[in-house]
Amino acid sequence: QVQLVESGGGLVQAGDSLRLSCAASGRTFSSFNAGWFRQAPGKEREFVAAIKWSGSSTYYTNSVKGRFAISRDNTKNTVYLQMNSLKPEDTAVYYCAAYSGYWGDLGKESKYDYWGQGTQVTVST
Secondary structure, eight states: OEEEEEEOOEEEETTOOEEEEEEEEESOGGGSEEEEEEEOTTSOOEEEEEEOTTSSOEEEOGGGTTTEEEEEETTTTEEEEEEOSOOGGGOEEEEEEEEOSOSOOTTOGGGOOEEOOOEEEEEEO
């Protein structure tokens, strides 16, 4: 089992930055690929970014490319999502997720075995 706990959300203005953290406990997190998803009010949850277990590969949805950066520190069992140039449309609950397996189909929720409880990010105009 892997337990994931997100933190770092909050209320910011458009153009500001935030860094989300996802702290993992349980099994060896360094062997898991990890991702961030988000769910805006009234919308389905969507993929944001993913990072390979080694940190050697990352993948982003188009709407956040160039603004968001996913990273990890396996010595701290933590995955990060640095969010810059935030827009009101980035407002959502952000979820951390993890799975063990091949690096592919990263946008599919069903691929991820473990999920955090989410952290709210609100971007005002």
